Amino acid sequence: VSSRWRLSVDDHVELVALEPDDAERVFALVLENYERLRPWMPWVTPESTAADTRAFIEGVRSNPNPALREANGIYVDGELAGGMGLNGDPMNAVGEIGYWIAGAYEGRGVVSRSVVALVDYGFRDLRLHRIEIRAATENLRSRAIPERLGFVEEAVLREAGRTGLGFVDLVVYGMLAPDWAARER
Numbered sequence: 375v376s377s378r379w380r381l382s383v384d385d386h387v388e389l390v391a392l393e394p395d396d397a398e399r400v401f402a403l404v405l406e407n408y409e410r411l412r413p414w415m416p417w418v419t420p421e422s423t424a425a426d427t428r429a430f431i432e433g434v435r436s437n438p439n440p441a442l443r444e445a446n447g448i449y450v451d452g453e454l455a456g457g458m459g460l461n462g463d464p465m466n467a468v469g470e471i472g473y474w475i476a477g478a479y480e481g482r483g484v485v486s487r488s489v490v491a492l493v494d495y496g497f498r499d500l501r502l503h504r505i506e507i508r509a510a511t512e513n514l515r516s517r518a519i520p521e522r523l524g525f526v527e528e529a530v531l532r533e534a535g536r537t538g539l540g541f542v543d544l545v546v547y548g549m550l551a552p553d554w555a556a557r558e559r
């Protein structure tokens with residue numbers, strides 16, 4: 375377990391790479407939060423099972439580009455609280471961050487602080503040049519995160535996402551490495 379990739383966010387929060395044996399626990403948390411996640415996360419459907427979660431984690435682990443950190447748990451005081459990943463396009467030095475958090479941990483800034491840590495990691499350790507966050511136009515809670523952190527709202531991709539609401543427009547936020555380095559903390 376100690377060999378897992380992990381990223382400290384603060385004294386209480388850390389991101390830890392998921393392993394296949396975490397699938398049942400992660401999926402249980404997804405089910406507990408089904409009504410909250412279903413409108414926004416394309417992989418949360420009535421047909422979803424723990425086997426899908428396991429297949430996702432295994433797929434990420436077998437990715438030939440393990441430098442991207444696609445499947446992590448957000449842990450708060452050692453308890454699984456949500457998920458966050460950095461995936462993307464290393465050839466172009468572009469990454470994309472996605473996230474969800476259980477209702478019990480929402481509204482505390484845990485996700486915002488975790489995004490800061492993962493963006494720092496992406497620019498500093500992975501030498502990315504650009505990091506994106508995409509959210510359904512109607513997902514105001516999610517959009518507040520890149521907006522709070524100074525990402526630039528760049529585009530709306532028409533019906534580029536499929537969620538529990540059907541096809542949804544996605545708004546793309548972008549951050550560039552020099553702008554992140556220059557921003558006030």
Ligand SMILES: CC(C)(COP(=O)(O)OP(=O)(O)OC[C@H]1O[C@@H](n2cnc3c(N)ncnc32)[C@H](O)[C@@H]1OP(=O)(O)O)[C@@H](O)C(=O)NCCC(=O)NCCS
Pocket residue numbers: 410411414415473474475476479480481482483484485486487508509510513515516519
């Ligand atoms: C989108 C989602 C991850 C946002 O979670 P969140 O907890 O609101 O996000 P944050 O960690 O940024 O917390 C922000 C809240 O914490 C508060 N907060 C407290 N301390 C804070 C701090 N140090 N920094 C930032 N915010 C802080 C903010 O005021 C804000 O509360 P408010 O919304 O009542 O004003 C969550 O709503 C979710 O999981 N939704 C369902 C799945 C989903 O939509 N995922 C994204 C798909 S694109």
